[in-house]
Amino acid sequence: MGLNSVTQAVLFTSLVTAITVFSSYLYQKWKQVKIPSNWERIGSVKKLHLYPLKSGHRVELQRAEVTKVGLRQTKEDVKFFQLRDRVLIVYGTKDHEFRTARTYPKMVLIDVSVHDEDHFAIDAPTMRTLYVKIPNRKDNTVTKVKCWYNEYIEAIDCGDEAADWFSKYTNERDFSLRLGYNDGNQQRDITKSHYKLLNYYKNLSNKSTGLFADLASVTLINQHSVHDLNKRIGNNSNVTVENFRHNIIIDGLDLQPYDEDNWDWIKVGDNVIMRNVKDCTRCLLTTISSENGIRDINRQPLKTLETYRKHSGPENGPILGTYLEVAKTGLINVGDHVYIARK
Known part of the structure; x- marks a missing residue:
């Protein structure tokens, strides 16, 4: 007995679906980047x-x-809660737009530490210590x-007391600034917001992002690049x-x-492997001293960088250092050997 037309159609559709799924699987396997196995030692971790x-x-x-979304303190150093890189952000109450030291230079003086398993401790000159209960999605407002x-x-709001503290420290009033926390339970999607960068930097992807x-989740800089920059600035420049x-x-x-410009794959220690996905474009934040919060009146080092490190990419700004995507996680230490993939 032959198959009727409905059964034939179902079988054909199932076959097409199976072929499509299998083809997609093969494509994804083909597209997977192979991590290098041959390495050349080029230096060590200084800081x-x-x-x-x-x-x-x-x-x-x-x-x-080193995690997929950036550096984190180790359990050996802080037992009950480990700080992550860029886990907190300041944003405006009304516009929900992030705020940085470009607008409030004194922000570079704000210290964050772990107080106990439930609280951050936040300190800044002239301010009382702020203890912030680590927020969660169930009990706190989640905003974008x-x-x-x-x-x-997405950010989990840290409450009115934190908002008041940050608003007072920056001389803003009426709770105009708030503090947000990233619990790491989201995957950033940069395909719309950063599409120009994605088209230019072929190794950059959603997997590159941090909190x-x-x-990107990790950034790296070569000490010799900063030494050379100081020589170019002159006048006994001490940019760090x-x-x-x-x-x-x-x-x-x-x-x-500037050797780091040309590195592709980077290994730190025995296990951690990262890939260079983008040049690090520099902004006015580089002109603010991390020790006193004062902006350089001569716009250094940005002014000098603009004379010889201007990038031709979509951002058209000066560059120094690299953005890295984490391919293999693990522990790293000051003094660990650093390797690049041997060509």
Whole structure:
């Protein structure tokens, strides 16, 4: 007995669906990037920095856990709660747009630490210590904060007391600033907000992103690049790597200034592997001292960078340092060897 037309149609549709699914699987497998296996040592980790508050002061680490969304304190250092990089953000009450030290330079002096398993401790000059209960989605308001390139990122609001503290510290009134927390339970989607960058930087993707970091989860800079920049500025310039707010600072006798521009795959220690996905475009934040919150009246080092490090990409700004996507997570330490993939 032959199959009727309805049965034939069902079988044909099922066959097409199966072929489509299998073809998609094969394409995804083909598209997967192969991590290199041959490495060349080029230096070592000089410093590790964590920035719990976007635009806030750094936490200097001797070791860190590298996660898919950025650096985190280790359980050996802080047992009950570990701070993550750029886990907190300041935003406007009315417009829900993020605020940084570009507008409020004193933000670079705000320190964040872990008080206990339930609270952050936040400190700044002339201010009382603020204890913020770590918020959750059940008991606190969840909002979307307008960030870099008009990307909207979810934030859990930290309450009125935190809003009052940040508003007073920045001399804003009427609870005009609020504090948001990222619990890491979301996947950022940059396909619409950053489509020009995605078209230009072929290794950049949603998987590159961190919590409230502008774009990628980890940033790296070469100490020799900063030395060269100081020579170009002249007048005994003492711009430091801290002006650029990177997570990983590397050094090495054989390193040349701006070598990091040309690195593709990077390995730190025995296990952690990352990929260079984008140049780090610099802004006015680099002109603000992380030690006193004062903006350089001569716009240095940005003014000098603009004379010889102007990028031809879609942002058309000066660059220094790199954005990295984490391919393989793990622990890293100050002093660990740094490798690049051997060509």
